[in-house]
Amino acid sequence: MEPDGRYTLYGDLARRDAAGLAAILVAKRLPVALVDETPSLAMALAARAGREEGPYLRTPEGFVLADAFAIREWLERVHPEPALLPATPVRRTCARLLEDWVELWLPHWPRRAWGTLERLGSHVAAAGFLLGPAPTRPDQLLAAWLETEVLVHPHARDHLAKFAPRLLRFGEDLLAAGEEVSQAPDDGDVIPISLLGVLEEIAADYHAYLALNHQALKGHEDEVRLDLGLGLQPIPVQTECEVRRVAIGRELTGHGRPGRRRVAGMLEPLGAWHALTLPPVLEDLDASDPRSL
Structure with missing residues (x-):
């Protein structure tokens, strides 16, 4: 695990998929570092995540996740509080x-x-x-x-x-x-x-x-x-x-x-x-x- 236990979000905050993930991480009150997705980084992240398109999320344990919807679902399962989806x-x-x-x-x-x-x-x-x-x-x-x-x-x-x-x-x-x-x-x-x-x-x-x-x-x-x-x-x-x-x-x-x-x-x-x-x-x-x- 990283020393500070932070997530790292790789993406362009001028794009809605990355901006949406950033907003959700903030709403979940999770510490996150934002990193621009450069071409060289994108190649390495794609290889780690098995997906060619970002944004990408690196977990504190070092796993790299891709696909904005899949990341949102994963965050809701792993960090259920505060809940961002109603239960009823x-x-x-x-x-x-x-x-x-x-x-x-x-x-x-x-x-x-x-x-x-x-x-x-x-x-x-x-x-x-x-x-x-x-x-x-x-x-x-x-x-x-x-x-x-x-x-x-x-x-x-x-x-x-x-x-x-x-x-x-x-x-x-x-x-x-x-x-x-x-x-x-x-x-x-x-x-x-x-x-x-x-x-x-x-x-x-x-x-x-x-x-x-x-x-x-x-x-x-x-x-x-x-x-x-x-x-x-x-x-x-x-x-x-x-x-x-x-x-x-x-x-x-x-x-x-x-x-x-x-x-x-x-x-x-x-x-x-x-x-x-x-x-x-x-x-x-x-x-x-x-x-x-």
């Missing part, structure tokens, strides 16, 4: 959906982003953070995206200052709320009422895509077509989205039948339930197909 079925499933939507979907659709940002701004202005008064892991990723890909543009800052001012200080508020992160209210397994509008949007685009993506993977297709308000658009098939969808479904089974019924009762009326019930298809993929790698 409805809130945890909503946290998973929000996290995947923010990371895998929202940054790729800038033409829809103004309305989405305004709705998010109204929601967090009313609720505090995505799931209520205390921040959870999706908030860290939202802040990272805002800081690295949205607020760096002057016209975006001007727009948010006028229509969603809460998002301008979202990252600062997240840091200020660090002491409250372990107090996420799971009592009653409820979500803010203002989150319903955001979940409806997730149902209309990302959740709809998940169902189409699932079907396309079964048929070994390369793209799906989805109307995002601009007519039918071709969208590439993404194996990672299927992996995350299946993970949510498997986690739901661990909540038992009563918990699963509560989640269905919340999400099904919004149109955000069906895709989570579909069986996995990844094991049916041809191992020689690059989409299965």
Whole structure:
């Protein structure tokens, strides 16, 4: 173990994946050193981690981890306190959906982003953070995206200052709320009422895509077509989205039948339930197909 027991994060904090990991390490109150990922370092880290793309996290024991989502899951298992994911079925499933939507979907659709940002701004202005008064892991990723890909543009800052001012200080508020992160209210397994509008949007685009993506993977297709308000658009098939969808479904089974019924009762009326019930298809993929790698 290193003398000071610190983690080392290798990456560019101007990129949202590294910025998100840094925010989570801070929220977990873990000592961390930040190191720029130079080309020579990247080669050595890739060899250690078995993955060519960073960011990378070196543990105090000297292990090198890669893949931002896998690192987040590992940190939550190894350092469960303070918890960044709710424990109760409805809130945890909503946290998973929000996290995947923010990371895998929202940054790729800038033409829809103004309305989405305004709705998010109204929601967090009313609720505090995505799931209520205390921040959870999706908030860290939202802040990272805002800081690295949205607020760096002057016209975006001007727009948010006028229509969603809460998002301008979202990252600062997240840091200020660090002491409250372990107090996420799971009592009653409820979500803010203002989150319903955001979940409806997730149902209309990302959740709809998940169902189409699932079907396309079964048929070994390369793209799906989805109307995002601009007519039918071709969208590439993404194996990672299927992996995350299946993970949510498997986690739901661990909540038992009563918990699963509560989640269905919340999400099904919004149109955000069906895709989570579909069986996995990844094991049916041809191992020689690059989409299965």
